[in-house]
Each structure stands twice: as C-alpha cells, then as structure tokens.
Amino acid sequence: TASITFTGNxxxxxxxxxxxxGDALTGLATNGTNSIPxxxxxxxxxxxxxxxxxxxPRANGCDGPSKTFTISVKPIPVLSNVPTTPNYFPVCSxxxxxxxxxxxxxxADITNFTWLRTAIINITPAPAGAxxxxxxxxxxxxxxxxxxxxxxxxxxxxxxxxxxxxxxxxIRIDPTPIVTAKTALICSTTGFSITPADATDGDLIPSxxxxxxxxxSVTGIAGTNSGTNATSISETALTNSTNxxxxxxxxxx
Numbered sequence: 001t002a003s004i005t006f007t008g009n010x011x012x013x014x015x016x017x018x019x020x021x022g023d024a025l026t027g028l029a030t031n032g033t034n035s036i037p038x039x040x041x042x043x044x045x046x047x048x049x050x051x052x053x054x055x056x057p058r059a060n061g062c063d064g065p066s067k068t069f070t071i072s073v074k075p076i077p078v079l080s081n082v083p084t085t086p087n088y089f090p091v092c093s094x095x096x097x098x099x100x101x102x103x104x105x106x107x108a109d110i111t112n113f114t115w116l117r118t119a120i121i122n123i124t125p126a127p128a129g130a131x132x133x134x135x136x137x138x139x140x141x142x143x144x145x146x147x148x149x150x151x152x153x154x155x156x157x158x159x160x161x162x163x164x165x166x167x168x169x170x171i172r173i174d175p176t177p178i179v180t181a182k183t184a185l186i187c188s189t190t191g192f193s194i195t196p197a198d199a200t201d202g203d204l205i206p207s208x209x210x211x212x213x214x215x216x217s218v219t220g221i222a223g224t225n226s227g228t229n230a231t232s233i234s235e236t237a238l239t240n241s242t243n244x245x246x247x248x249x250x251x252x253x
Contacts, residue, residue, distance in 0.1 A: 001071065003038040006055055014059040023049040025073055041073035046104040048161060049073045076165045077105040077158035088151060088170035093144040097171050100137045101156060108160040110136045115156045115169075122146045123173060144173040147198045147206045178204040179252065186238065193234035213252045220246050 006016035019031045027039030028051060036053070043049050050072040057064035081102040083089060091097050101110045114135045119126045124143045127133075132140075144150050154169045180202045184192040198205040211233050215224040220242040225235060233252055240246055 001039055001041055003035055005035040006057075008057055008064070011057075011059050014057050014064075016055050016057050018053055018055045020051045020053055020071075022052045022070075025049055025051045025071065028071070041071075043073040043075045046075050046078075047106045048075065074161040074163045075105050076163055077103055077108055077160040078165065079156065079158065079167050079169070080104050082167060082169055088172045090172045090174055091142070092174050093176040094141065097138055097140045097142055097152075097173075099154070099169055099171075101169075103158065103160070105158075105160045108158070112159045113156050115154045117152060117154050120150060120152055123150055123152060138169070142171075142173050144175045145204075147175050147204050149174050149206075175204060175206040177206055177209045178202070182233070188240040189237050191234065191236045191238065193232050195232040211252050213250050216248050216250055218246060218248050221248055224248065 006018070008014050008016075016034050017031070018033070018036065020028055025039070026042040028036070028041070041049075050070050052068055052070050054066055054068045056066045079101050081100075089097075089099070101113050103110065103113070112135075114133065115138060116131050116133045117127060118131050122145045124145060138154055142152060150173050152171045152173055154171065156167050156169060158165050158167060179196045182194050182196070184194060186192050196203045196205050196209075210229040210231060212228045212230070213226060213233065215226045218224070220240060222239045222241065223235065223237050227233065233250060238248065
C-alpha cells in the first residue's frame with residue numbers, strides 16, 4: 001500500500017492524528033500523525049481484513065471534524081481439498097476423473113474457477129487443441145494406453161474478491177491390465193503355467209499385476225484349484241478321466 005499523506009484547508013500548523021481500529025493489518029501501526037507510511041499488507045487468512053482509519057486534525061489547541069476511511073487486504077484464493085502427501089489423486093485408466101474444487105476463501109465461487117490441461121502423450125482423449133479447458137468441476141474419463149502410470153496436471157485459475165492465483169491438481173492415471181484369451185494344450189495328469197507379458201499378443205501388463213480365479217468345475221476333470229493374487233495362471237496337474245479332450249475355462253481377474 002502506498003503512503004498516505006493528510007492535507008487540509010490551508011490552516012497553518014495542523015497536525016493530523018490518526019488511529020487504526022478493526023482488523024490488525026501487517027505493517028500498519030495502530031496510530032500516527034500526518035501520514036500513514038507505505039506498508040505491504042499480508043493476509044494469511046481466508047477472509048477480507050479491514051482496518052478503519054479515523055483522522056482528527058488539530059490546530060491551535062482545537063480539534064477539527066474527524067474523517068474515516070477503510071483499508072482492506074484481500075486474501076489470495078486457495079483450494080483446500082488438494083492432496084499434499086502424496087500430492088496427487090490416483091484414478092484407474094478408463095474411470096472418471098471427478099474433482100469438485102473446494103475453497104475456504106471468503107466469497108469464493110467455484111464457477112469462477114477455470115482449469116486447463118495440456119495434451120499428454122498416451123493419454124486419451126486428447127484435448128481439442130493443445131490445451132483442454134473447463135470451469136468449476138472436472139469430470140473427464142481419461143485412458144492411459146501404456147503399462148505405466150502417467151501424471152496429468154490440471155491447473156486452476158482461482159478468482160475471488162478481485163484477486164487471483166493458480167493451483168495445480170495432479171491426477172495419476174494408473175494403467176488397467178488387459179489380458180487377451182490364452183490357450184494351453186496339455187496331456188492328462190500334467191499342468192500348465194501362463195504368465196502374460198506386457199506388449200505381447202495385445203496384452204497390457206502393468207508392473208505388479210496379479211491374477212485371481214475360482215477353480216472351474218468341469219465334469220470329467222479333476223485337480224482344478226483357485227488362485228489368489230498369483231503372478232501367473234497355473235495348475236500343477238489336471239486329470240481327464242474320459243477318453244475325449246475336454247476344455248477347461250478359467251475366468252481370471
């Protein structure tokens with residue numbers, strides 16, 4: 001805030017005594033004479049801080065009529081629901097990215113908050129143009145076409161009380177495993193083991209992928225077992241008690 005110097009109607013020897021009441025503003029004294037020195041108002045709250053300045057001129061032992069005015073320091077708008085540790089929201093590929101901004105800033109209206117995201121390789125759909133934009137709530141479904149997590153940054157521009165700021169909301173798009181149908185031809189009393197490989201036969205296998213299944217119940221087949229969080233799909237030995245080939249189908253998640 002620039003310095004303020006008080007002047008009057010030309011009466012000589014006037015002293016302007018002023019006092020500050022109301023909210024305490026950083027750098028502003030509670031009283032003074034003739035002028036208010038410049039100061040940098042810092043508002044670390046979410047509300048508008050206002051000090052009321054009352055000025056009384058005095059000359060020849062007499063007080064003149066008082067005048068009042070206010071000095072307000074507005075808060076910088078912020079979002080309060082952005083994660084810090086970790087500093088992102090995890091979302092599975094193909095699932096909605098749904099974020100509703102919340103701000104504790106006085107008079108904040110999320111419809112006045114705009115956002116943008118830049119195009120990122122291997123994230124679809126790409127924005128129409130180099131940058132996608134929106135306002136208020138983010139509601140998009142993004143797909144990660146790789147087997148590794150990809151971070152997408154939405155940058156909000158926040159506006160409230162005539163002040164603005166920017167704040168990032170980071171989304172980690174985690175890949176969803178894709179396993180195509182597999183076939184194993186085995187002899188009775190033998191087993192099998194299938195370990196899907198990333199980028200092979202149309203498979204998309206993120207690091208740490210595990211497989212679970214319920215033991216199939218098939219007439220004529222013995223030895224099926226369930227699996228939970230296994231690193232491969234396997235059986236030790238399946239026995240066919242008939243004289244014809246039998247298909248055993250495993251539904252794996």
